[in-house]
Amino acid sequence: MRNRKSHEGLALLALASSAILLLSSASNSQDAIAGRLKAKPCSICHGSDGIAVAANAPNLAGENATYIEAQLKAFRSGKRKHHQMSIIAASLSDADIINLARWYSLIKVVATTPDLD
């Protein structure tokens, strides 16, 4: 009896955590959709797929969201300075930054190391 109760408890816990996972993945994709829209002007330099088209701009595709967020916040606060990015980041809200970071981090990148012998 005691055992059955704890099994039921575990099943409930599993159900609750999968519901939380589902909800958070739904909000992740909402963030990414908003980020894709916000990233339109960024594509001039960073490419529409996050692979940079400007020679001095880094690729953002597949970059870790935590890293992107930290860099955008650093540009915004003035901790990191760049004549273009500092101006661009100045008008981004916290939500914009989260959404942009989510969008770029979800772009899949395949890396192939060079065949050197």
Ligand code: HEC
């Ligand atoms: C006019 C060109 C241009 C545009 C538009 C632009 N960027 Fe950049 N971005 C750059 C350059 C150049 C750098 C490299 C800065 C440096 O050398 O420190 C950079 C750096 C970054 C970095 C740091 C990446 C790293 O590897 O450290 C992030 C994140 C970033 N940009 C995001 C964005 C986002 C998001 C937008 C749009 C809201 C955007 N950028 C628009 C040119 C641009």
